[in-house]
Amino acid sequence: MAATKSPFLKNAPASLPDEPSRRMIATQQEMMDAQVPLRFRDFCAHLYIPLMQCRYETSKAPWKCKEEKHEWEECEMADYYRRMRDKYRETLKKQAEEKAAAAAAAAESS
Secondary structure: OOOOOOHHHOOOOOOOOOOOOOOOOOOHHHHHHOOOOHHHOOOOHHHHHHHHHHHHHOOOOOOOOHHHHHHHHHHHHHHHHHHHHHHHHHHHHHHHHHHHHHHHHHHHHO
């Protein structure tokens, strides 16, 4: 079963440089104290906590807390792109392993 190449990967680089590992800034206790829902306990939780505090203090006025919301959304997008790069790295690694295994099998059968 041959894997079809995605049209989105047509101009993708053959390799991506490794990135430093991410680390959580907000601690588990801080997230529990701020009652952060589980779905928001990610690498951007340290920005979600002040956003929710601002929304609480301003009675969720949509025109306030713009800076906090922008910072949190920007972090979420950066985290999403980071996960996509990690997934692409895994795909490249898997393809390289399959290619090496196919080459070894071809050399063995020759």
